[in-house]
Amino acid sequence: MKSAVETLNPTRVRLTVEVPFEELKDSLDAAYKKINQQVTVKGFRKGKIPARVIDQRFGRGAVLEEAINDALPKFYTQAVNEAELDVLGQPEVDIKDLKDGELLNFTAEVDIRPEIELPEDFSGIEVEVDAVEVTEEDVDKSVEQLRERFATTSPVERAAADGDVVTLDLEAKVDGEVLEDGIAKDVSYTIGSGELLDGIDEAVKGVEAGGEATFTSELKGGSAAGKAAEITVKVSQVAERELPELDDEFAQLASEFDTLEELKADSRKRLENMKQYDQATQAQERVLDKLLELIEVPIPEKLLEDEIQTRKHNLEHHQLGQMGLDLDKYLEIQGKTAEEFETETREAAVKGIKTQFVLDALVNKEKLNVNQEELTEHLMRRAASSGMSPDQFAQAVVQGNQVPMLVGEVARGKALAMVVESATVKDTNGEVVDLSDEDEEEAEGRTAEAAAEESASEESKEG
Numbered sequence: 001m002k003s004a005v006e007t008l009n010p011t012r013v014r015l016t017v018e019v020p021f022e023e024l025k026d027s028l029d030a031a032y033k034k035i036n037q038q039v040t041v042k043g044f045r046k047g048k049i050p051a052r053v054i055d056q057r058f059g060r061g062a063v064l065e066e067a068i069n070d071a072l073p074k075f076y077t078q079a080v081n082e083a084e085l086d087v088l089g090q091p092e093v094d095i096k097d098l099k100d101g102e103l104l105n106f107t108a109e110v111d112i113r114p115e116i117e118l119p120e121d122f123s124g125i126e127v128e129v130d131a132v133e134v135t136e137e138d139v140d141k142s143v144e145q146l147r148e149r150f151a152t153t154s155p156v157e158r159a160a161a162d163g164d165v166v167t168l169d170l171e172a173k174v175d176g177e178v179l180e181d182g183i184a185k186d187v188s189y190t191i192g193s194g195e196l197l198d199g200i201d202e203a204v205k206g207v208e209a210g211g212e213a214t215f216t217s218e219l220k221g222g223s224a225a226g227k228a229a230e231i232t233v234k235v236s237q238v239a240e241r242e243l244p245e246l247d248d249e250f251a252q253l254a255s256e257f258d259t260l261e262e263l264k265a266d267s268r269k270r271l272e273n274m275k276q277y278d279q280a281t282q283a284q285e286r287v288l289d290k291l292l293e294l295i296e297v298p299i300p301e302k303l304l305e306d307e308i309q310t311r312k313h314n315l316e317h318h319q320l321g322q323m324g325l326d327l328d329k330y331l332e333i334q335g336k337t338a339e340e341f342e343t344e345t346r347e348a349a350v351k352g353i354k355t356q357f358v359l360d361a362l363v364n365k366e367k368l369n370v371n372q373e374e375l376t377e378h379l380m381r382r383a384a385s386s387g388m389s390p391d392q393f394a395q396a397v398v399q400g401n402q403v404p405m406l407v408g409e410v411a412r413g414k415a416l417a418m419v420v421e422s423a424t425v426k427d428t429n430g431e432v433v434d435l436s437d438e439d440e441e442e443a444e445g446r447t448a449e450a451a452a453e454e455s456a457s458e459e460s461k462e463g
Contacts, residue, residue: 003079010114011300015091017079019104024071031066064100076108086113088303111300116361119294125423127286129433132275134268142267146254147246153239159206160238162192166204167237172219172229181222182229186236197231207235221324280435283425284416288355291419297354307349359412366418370410378410 001023006014035054036047044053054063072093080087088111097105153165160166166189172182191201203215212234219229244250251263320330331341362368383393397403425433 001075001078003082005083005085008109010298011088011303012109012111013083013085015076015079015083015108015110017075017106017108019071019075019106021099021102021104023075024067024104027067027071027074028063030070031063034066035063060100064098068095068098068104071104072106075104075106079108080110085110087111088113088300089306111302113357113360114298114300116295116297116357118358118361118365122291122419122422123424125287125290125294125419126426127283127290127423128426128428129279129282129286130275131427131429131431132272132279134271134275138271139264139268142271143246143264146263146267147243147250150250150254151241151243153241155209156238156240157209158238159208160191160204160235162201162205163190163241165190165239165241166235167239168204169234169236171232172224173232174219174224174227174229176230179222179224179229182224190241200231200233203231203233204235209235209238211235225324226329279427279433283420283433283435287420287423287425288416290423292351292354292358295354295358297357299350299353303353304346304349307353308345311345311349356412359415360408362415362418363411366415368411368414368418370407370414374410374414375407378406378413382406 001020002018004016006016008014032051032054033047035058036049039049039054039058040046041049041053041057044050051063076091076093091108091110093106093108095104095106097103156164168184168187168189170182170184170187172179174182187196189196189200189204191205194201197217197220199215199217203213207213212232214230214232216228217231219225219227244253246260248259251257251260255263255266257263257266315330316327320326325333327341331338334341336344379394379397380390383390386393388396397406420435425435427433
């Protein structure tokens, strides 16, 4: 077999492959054997029909077609390996010449992973992140949220007001007809929480137990989602919320601490940890953006279009479907036009593919490896974020042949952590931020999320 490679552009090549006919012998034998099992000819036992009879009865062309379908993937793979190409997705194959008994000549156009020129070092990258600052107001707000969780309610004989907890019966009508799924009984609702329908707060405020009100609101879910409905609400109870006193007794009730000051100090520490986490994530994202600005990465058009379609499909059929929304309603809620959505989706797909290419190039350049412990830790994190148990997630990964994808996510996380370590990160106060304790974990978490979004690119590469 002879093969040659023609570069069409930085991300696409054309392979020209010439195969002597004798190299098709195994595939021809397999074709005759397959046809033998599928047909019957009077006078011959099944599976024992001579090749010349098959040629006469069914045509040599049918045999050649079967043989070539069997042989092409083998010769294509051999040509790719000989040329040491890193191909992406499936090739477009065109048979140029087929001479029975002489030769087979075909071409295969396919996208390839582009060559990427990486900087010698990343010390020139500088980014600014938010400073970690926890104010007294932040601490007070945190303690107040805890206090809200320990609030008690007591029924009162007066009209409902902001902050009260009311018990309601709801009935929704569209075009004068009560919806099958439009009736709800004994619903507990805190006035002002915004957790139910638009307009309900204004409707129930001022209503006493035993009273009712009617208002119009757009339904957020159910069989008539998005439609305007007439809502009748009956108040069966009004209860006043009572907050515990902010003192040492509250601290002992709501935490493991003996004093309110100890509780506040712990709240401050937790808020600082959260802000440090956010700061580290922000550093990862901004360093990645700077890195991508430094490097020219040609994007295979076919891969990009596939990625865009995959992102749209996942949004429409998974995320929005679970919320009972379609794309038009989603765009209305987001305040976006279809053109803006298309532009944003394309930009996100380009960034996703570019991120994967650049970090993979870094992994190869630095020869970064992933050990079993790192893979297990990453699997545990991914399982937690997916809502599955580690065993369930691991089983799904193995069954879906997704272990290489997870290994890639961890390796890219390590590559990004290496860049962050070399970069200069300062906060808004001008202070250099030390991310030495968070680098690797934060980078891996950030990259795992990106890699999950880029699954279509990964699958195309594996294909």
